[in-house]
Amino acid sequence: MKLKRTFRLPPDVIDQLAEFASRKRVGQPDIVEAALRSFMSPDNSEQLEAALSRRLDRIDRHIDALDQQAEITTEALALFVRFWLTANPPLPDSALAAAQAQGKERYEGFVEALARRLEGRSRLGDLLK
Structure with missing residues (x-):
């Protein structure tokens, strides 16, 4: 009725x-x-809250993974710099200009290699997952 x-x-x-x-x-x-x-319906708000909670949990896990990757990257860089500074003795003044020119050339090569790597599909971060 x-x-x-x-x-x-x-x-x-x-x-x-x-x-x-x-x-x-x-x-x-x-x-x-x-x-x-x-x-x-009381279920409507509960369903919305559950969906929102699942999304926030997924975002939180993603941020945790990004934090871990950033920490690994920072530690690797710090370890490399420390090792490089420890293993390479200072240059005499007579060789400084030649070393700076060679350093500039190597740095430009590094930047080009980095650009090629970023354009490609494989990344070191993918290996760490």
Whole structure:
């Protein structure tokens, strides 16, 4: 048994309801009933909260993985710099200009190799996963 109720709605909502009912080939009262049931359902907010919680958990795991990769990268760089500074003695003044020129050339080669590596598919970070 269904009871009859009268509601006042803005003209634009009435138009949207009529257009939606026509498009879905469903009666307007059925749409209003389904909308009211959905709006008053306590499960709706719980489902939304659960979905949001799952998304936040996934984002949190992704951020943790990024943090770990950044820490590994930082430690590797620090270890390399320490080793390099320990293993390479300072140069005499007579060889300084030649060493700087060679260092500049090597650095430019490094930047080019890095650019090629970043353009490619394989990355060292992929190996660490």
